[in-house]
Amino acid sequence: MGKILVIASQKGGVGKTTTAINLGASLAILGKKILLIDMDPQGSIADGFHQEAYEIKNGLYEVFVNKIPLTAAIREVGLENLEIVPSNVKNEEQEIDLFAYALQNKLLKSILKPIKQMYDYIILDCPPNLGTLTVNGLIAADLLLIPVQAEFYSLKSLGKFLSSIKNIGNKYNKTLKFSGILITMFDRRLKKSREILEELQYGFKDILFKTIIPRNSKLAEAPALGKPVALVDLTSSGALSYLKLAEELINKDNRI
Secondary structure, three states: OOOEEEOOOOOOOOHHHHHHHHHHHHHHHHHOOEEEOOOEEEEHHHHHHHOOOHHHOOHHHHHOOOOOOOHHEEOOOOOOEEEEEEEOOHHHHHHHHHHHHHHOOOOHHHHHHHOOOOOOOOEEEEEOOOOOOHHHHHHHHEEEEEEEEHHHHHHHHHHHHHHHHHHHHHHHHOOEEEEEEEEEEEEEHHHHHHHHHHHHHHOOOEEEEEEEEOHHHHHHHHHHOOOOOHHEEEEEEEEHHHHHHHHHHHHHHHHH
């Protein structure tokens, strides 16, 4: 049975898109059929595969605004089992249009319904806010993953974000399950990072992924090469961590 996984955070720069791309690729490598949908008008998913917005005829914009079938916006990225739907927003006017159409907060859910069973996981990479596009993702999803850094501001905003998501879930999507909080860009050399990790493990131990994504040069290099890190260096700590996360997600999903 296909599952929709939404990756969301109220804070930018926490590795949300990095996680969407590399978790999606890792699941594909493990034999799962994956569709990765870019809900962020910034278009980072397409950038991560070196696909230019101006060269993309159909994307999320055309699906939401022009009502084309989602299947017409699906693109291959050169990795078996992994496909994407880019956002391909080309200017501010289109961005405003996209947000306006997303005021129909169940629009994405209706769009995904006909294709949900075609994939093991549909992964939604949302903007770093709780705007209309993220709310569409939360309403459409079965599972939620929140990436956070082991740093003060992420910890400070996490409780408020969880409360907001709970309210949205109670109102619009009572079946949304919390897959977990993922610690990203972790630098074990920093004392403060280790202290905040301990706070997260104490306060959120039941919903924290055991896998921790480290700061890793190969993870940083991969977007410039237009590839997931597993296709850049499968032996790197970044690639191995995302493969471990993919296995943990599958095991968790089997228990939910």
